[in-house]
Amino acid sequence: MTFLDSDNGAHDIQTRAAAIRLAVFDVDGVMTDGRLYLDAHGGEIKTMHVRDGLGLKRLQAAGIEIAVISGRPSEAVARRMAELGIERVHLACQDKAGALAGIRDALGLAPRDIAVMGDDLPDLALADSLTGGPGLLLAVADAVVELRRAADWISAAPGGAGAVREACELLIGARAAGRS
Structure with a gap:
């Protein structure tokens, strides 16, 4: 995990992470490695890291809501999220x-209650859509440079290789530390 700025910056990230009530994840390039695997019939195959799935379950158990927002359709992603x-x-x-x-609005949240994790320019635009910005902007290690520059926190792992799990552990750990 990469905390940006100094040790004070890491403390600020922990404090802000403890207040997160909704974690929003992109799919392609965040939950997957960003590559498209297409078969001869136009079908698409997605690969996702099983550790990310456990991280998401742990995040739910910690009381943090999860949303997945992707510009691409995918029956495989819909099935995995349902699982x-x-x-x-x-x-x-x-x-x-x-x-x-x-x-x-449905959850009655303020932007500071929301973490957004992405890898590319549409995710930066999504974070920018929140007045004042999200509580945390999270990026995968292999995100585009513009997103990495704007991010509050960058995972050590690239998308599809455990980056989501790292983000989940950040939020879970900060929440647990905030309660003690």
Whole structure:
């Protein structure tokens, strides 16, 4: 895990992470390695790290809501999110900011209550759609440079290789430390 800035920055990240009530994840490049695997019939195969799945289950158990917002459709992603008990899944979403606003309003959250994890420019735009920015902007290690520069925290692992698990552990650990 990479905390940006100094030790004081790491403390600030921990404090802000402890207040997160909703974690929003992109799919391609965050939960997957970002590559598209296509078969001869136009079918798509996604690979996801099993440790990320456990991290998401642990995040739910810690009382943090999860939302998945992706611009691409995927039956495989829909199935995997259902297996994990994640209900707020927006696939083939052409208005990510609108989807996030709807979730935020339904849960009665402020932008500071939300963490957004992404890998590419649409995820930066999604975070920018929150007035004042999200509580935390999280990036995978192999995110585009613009997102890494704007991020509050960057995983050590690239997308699809445990980055989501690292983000989950950050939020879970900060919440547990905030209660003690």
